[in-house]
Amino acid sequence: MRMFWEHLSNEGRDWKDVDDDFLRDFRNLQRSGVRISHKQKGEELFEGTINGRLMTILAFYWWCHKNGKVREDMIGPSRWEEEGHFRPQIVLDVKGYDPRSDSPYKDLKYSSPLLYKNIRAPKRTIPTEDQTSKMQAKLSSFRDQIMSQWTEQTGLRAFEICKIKVEDVPSFDDIDALEDADNHHKFLLKGKGRKERFIYVQSDLLTSTREYIE
Structure with missing residues (x-):
């Protein structure tokens, strides 16, 4: 989240005006090795690492959505209504949320078009x-x-x-x-x-x- 907040500041973007396009650029910059914060090394990141960062950001916005910190229609799944197709700023489908639970945000499953699919595990050399x-x-x-x-x-x-x-x-x-x-x-x-x-x-x-x- 610190890296993301720094990126928002560098781009002059308000955190409540973030959408899928902005997050996609944030994702692609990391994949291509562009530095998005002063602590990033400036090298291509593994897709699983980028997914982990995106999941943290999406979970943050989902929490804000559920607790009234952002507009109700800012984040959520795409859906068809009588007036037509509704697409929120951030498209996200969340399963497992139960407000009656003591830990409603635990073990949630997130589905987003921004997340990489079929990620290959990196080859790790075991030291001799x-x-x-x-x-x-x-x-x-x-x-x-x-x-x-x-x-x-x-x-x-x-x-x-x-x-x-x-x-x-x-x-x-x-x-x-x-x-x-x-x-x-x-x-x-x-x-x-x-x-x-x-x-x-x-x-x-x-x-x-x-x-x-x-």
Whole structure:
């Protein structure tokens, strides 16, 4: 939303006068690599990334529509009426909205002609063990090295690693017992989307982490 607001300012456009044409230009500029804000790198963006940004903008306008912040006819699905075809400024079809729910805006499904269809997943190269070792050797601090090891072994994101508490890491005696039994340490962590899942950690990583804590 910050990027979009900056783009509105650069174009001299009022946020209530936005329509599909303006959003389409906003989308295409990112696809072609044109910088739309001072923090954008000026490179072509993946269609899925652009869709995510558009979804955030559309969700914002839908919320404004439902809460009386914009004209009632500004956003919504195209429809045929007795007088003819009605097309709002922003064409959007939303399913799953229930005003009686405690979370009426959760898990909504948005359909817009602006969103890219049949998006191909980007090819991601998995680093080899040698590449990972070289990267860790370049890290200057012991803390960064341990965080890299946590990411490699558990797949946790940086903010999830920072949620690990001291009591989640066993003592040296308990770690030795795990190593003797050739077992993993298991603890519950609340990650992205407040979803809880069990994390399994090997003894060598636990030892390094306990050494850092001490």
